[in-house]
Amino acid sequence: MPDTIPADSVGIVTPNIAVFETPLALSSKQTLEQYELIYETYGKLNAKATNAILICHALSGDHHAAGYHSMDDKKPGWWDSAIGPGKPIDTSKFFVVCLNNLGGCCGSTGPTSLNPKTNKEWGADFPIVTVTDWVESQARLADYLHINTWAAVIGGSLGGMQVLEWSIRFPDRIKNAVIIASAPKLSTQNIAFNEVARQSISRDPDFHDGHYTANNTIPVNGLGLARMLGHITYLSDDSMGKKFGRKMRHDDYQYNYGIDFEVESYLRYQGEAFTKRFDANTYRLMTKALDYFDPASATNGDLSKALSSAQCDFLLVSFTTDWRFSPARSEEIVDALVRAGKHVSYAKIDSNKGHDAFLFPIPRYMSALNGFLNRAHNILIQESN
Amino acid sequence: MRSDLDIINDWIQEDSKVLDLGCGNGELLQHLMGKKNVKGYGIEINADEINNCIEKGIPVIDQNIDDGLQNFGDQSFDLVVMTHALQQFRRPDLLLDEMLRIGKECIITFPNFGHWRNRLHLGIKGRMPVSEFLPYNWYDTPNIHFCTFVDFTRLCDEKGIHIKRWAAVDGHLRDHWWIRALPNVMSETAIFHVSR
Numbered sequence: 001m002p003d004t005i006p007a008d009s010v011g012i013v014t015p016n017i018a019v020f021e022t023p024l025a026l027s028s029k030q031t032l033e034q035y036e037l038i039y040e041t042y043g044k045l046n047a048k049a050t051n052a053i054l055i056c057h058a059l060s061g062d063h064h065a066a067g068y069h070s071m072d073d074k075k076p077g078w079w080d081s082a083i084g085p086g087k088p089i090d091t092s093k094f095f096v097v098c099l100n101n102l103g104g105c106c107g108s109t110g111p112t113s114l115n116p117k118t119n120k121e122w123g124a125d126f127p128i129v130t131v132t133d134w135v136e137s138q139a140r141l142a143d144y145l146h147i148n149t150w151a152a153v154i155g156g157s158l159g160g161m162q163v164l165e166w167s168i169r170f171p172d173r174i175k176n177a178v179i180i181a182s183a184p185k186l187s188t189q190n191i192a193f194n195e196v197a198r199q200s201i202s203r204d205p206d207f208h209d210g211h212y213t214a215n216n217t218i219p220v221n222g223l224g225l226a227r228m229l230g231h232i233t234y235l236s237d238d239s240m241g242k243k244f245g246r247k248m249r250h251d252d253y254q255y256n257y258g259i260d261f262e263v264e265s266y267l268r269y270q271g272e273a274f275t276k277r278f279d280a281n282t283y284r285l286m287t288k289a290l291d292y293f294d295p296a297s298a299t300n301g302d303l304s305k306a307l308s309s310a311q312c313d314f315l316l317v318s319f320t321t322d323w324r325f326s327p328a329r330s331e332e333i334v335d336a337l338v339r340a341g342k343h344v345s346y347a348k349i350d351s352n353k354g355h356d357a358f359l360f361p362i363p364r365y366m367s368a369l370n371g372f373l374n375r376a377h378n379i380l381i382q383e384s385n
Numbered sequence: 386m387r388s389d390l391d392i393i394n395d396w397i398q399e400d401s402k403v404l405d406l407g408c409g410n411g412e413l414l415q416h417l418m419g420k421k422n423v424k425g426y427g428i429e430i431n432a433d434e435i436n437n438c439i440e441k442g443i444p445v446i447d448q449n450i451d452d453g454l455q456n457f458g459d460q461s462f463d464l465v466v467m468t469h470a471l472q473q474f475r476r477p478d479l480l481l482d483e484m485l486r487i488g489k490e491c492i493i494t495f496p497n498f499g500h501w502r503n504r505l506h507l508g509i510k511g512r513m514p515v516s517e518f519l520p521y522n523w524y525d526t527p528n529i530h531f532c533t534f535v536d537f538t539r540l541c542d543e544k545g546i547h548i549k550r551w552a553a554v555d556g557h558l559r560d561h562w563w564i565r566a567l568p569n570v571m572s573e574t575a576i577f578h579v580s581r
Contacts, residue, residue, distance in 0.1 A: 313442070315439065331456065334446060335456045335457075338426060338446070338457070339458065339461070341402070341424060343442075343444055344426075344444055344446075345435075345438065345439045345443075345444050345445045345446070346445070346446045346447050346448075347432075347435055347436070347439070347447045348447040348448075350432075364432050364436065367436050368435070368436050368439050371436050371437075371439045371440035372439050372440075374440065375439075375440060375441070375442050
């Protein structure tokens with residue numbers, strides 16, 4: 001809980017809900033007749049609505065990117081280190097929008113919402129949505145907010161995939177793209193990790209084919225296990241080693257299957273804490289969205305060709321010890337952009353924090369983001385004069 | 386404005402696609418993007434220089450040139466430029482081949498180790514030259530492959546590389562007739578424009 005709100009915080013924020021009555025045709029050929037998107041905004045939209053930035057969240061993120069909901073909050077939003085007055089995503093210059101994606105479990109329409117046709121919770125019947133569907137729904141949110149063109153769209157990991165999709169799908173509605181610790185499509189290994197996560201959920205006896213709520217239960221073991229696995233892949237060997245090493249709970253081995261090592265206790269805690277805030281069906285859906293993303297599939301695997309329509313300036317960022325979305329994967333995007341003759345810069349940031357690094361305010365990373373967005377803002381000002 | 390940039394500027398066609406290896410703070414690319422409307426990309430490994438380029442809006446790619454340039458396609462650039470860096474790489478000869486694979490033409494500048502002051506330093510003092518322009522000791526220098534003006538022309542001969550034109554300038558990158566007359570002795574920086 002903050003005693004006082006820090007000067008570089010966006011302060012106390014309140015989420016808004018946008019209701020959409022126009023049906024949304026999904027990649028799966030199913031249609032969402034109506035849906036709601038929960039979102040937060042920070043900063044002020046200028047008169048011409050040219051200073052808006054969209055933040056796209058990753059697998060387990062939500063619309064609460066910065067600030068506090070109340071003085072009782074233990075922690076600020078998930079990317080508070082980068083968003084605020086004077087921070088790299090400077091809310092004294094930009095109007096920042098962050099939403100919870102469709103299929104989420106934090107207030108936007110998803111598996112935990114009521115299916116209007118049955119008046120029961122959707123559960124596993126909620127249609128699988130893709131990155132393309134998200135970007136389409138985000139464009140509708142932009143219309144709703146009277147934002148024609150984003151000054152920038154920014155995201156890490158799965159969020160970066162949404163940014164890439166924005167640049168291809170709505171080239172005239174995005175001026176700058178910041179793609180952090182992401183990939184143009186998942187590797188086989190990544191899909192494999194996702195499948196283990198999904199299986200650990202669906203094999204939990206409490207899963208009930210995704211209709212656990214109707215059965216008054218939650219697959220906490222499966223979801224916790226999925227999170228434990230995911231969590232390991234977001235860290236680096238080095239950062240786990242530095243944090244826990246072989247530190248033990250007791251003075252000696254216990255010679256049983258309880259907790260010997262601190263890292264075991266940490267993972268169990270992480271797994272359990274996650275089940276209290278996240279929905280198992282949403283987790284499965286988000287991992288599917290990751291697996292399905294492959295914009296180059298429309299151009300016979302030629303990413304450069306897929307990006308030929310893009311008009312924005314790109315900033316790509318990767319982190320040296322990230323093995324879930326390694327620098328090589330970001331470099332695939334960079335190379336495709338260079339081949340397509342697009343305006344792109346790329347920074348590979350030294351960090352021992354693995355994939356999670358994208359959420360930390362690493363000075364070189366923050367300075368790159370700051371420099372890129374400052375220039376975007378200067379151009380905005382020049383254009384408005 | 387550095388005047389070797391002016392020399393290079395005169396040699397570059399309008400609207401070219403240019404790759405600058407070791408682009409530093411992007412000064413050359415910024416100059417060429419402004420004056421010659423080139424589409425430029427820089428390669429750099431220094432974090433501060435990279436951020437400097439990003440701030441200025443000069444496309445820059447964080448990449449270690451010693452690890453290879455395989456990610457760039459054959460003849461995918463009109464011009465590949467490398468200023469004051471060739472001598473810092475593990476295999477300048479192979480790098481030159483790579484530059485001419487990626488670019489239709491190359492412009493390379495490097496410090497001429499055959500300059501009379503270096504000869505004097507080594508010949509009289511018997512010690513490795515340290516100067517205002519080459520301020521490093523032999524053990525901490527990034528310049529691991531010095532060569533002379535003539536050495537470079539020999540390498541081009543051996544490789545069948547065509548020297549389209551050259552310039553030779555002093556430490557302040559100014560051009561003088563006496564440098565042009567005796568480039569291997571008088572020039573502190575050599576500038577070559579080459580192609581296959």
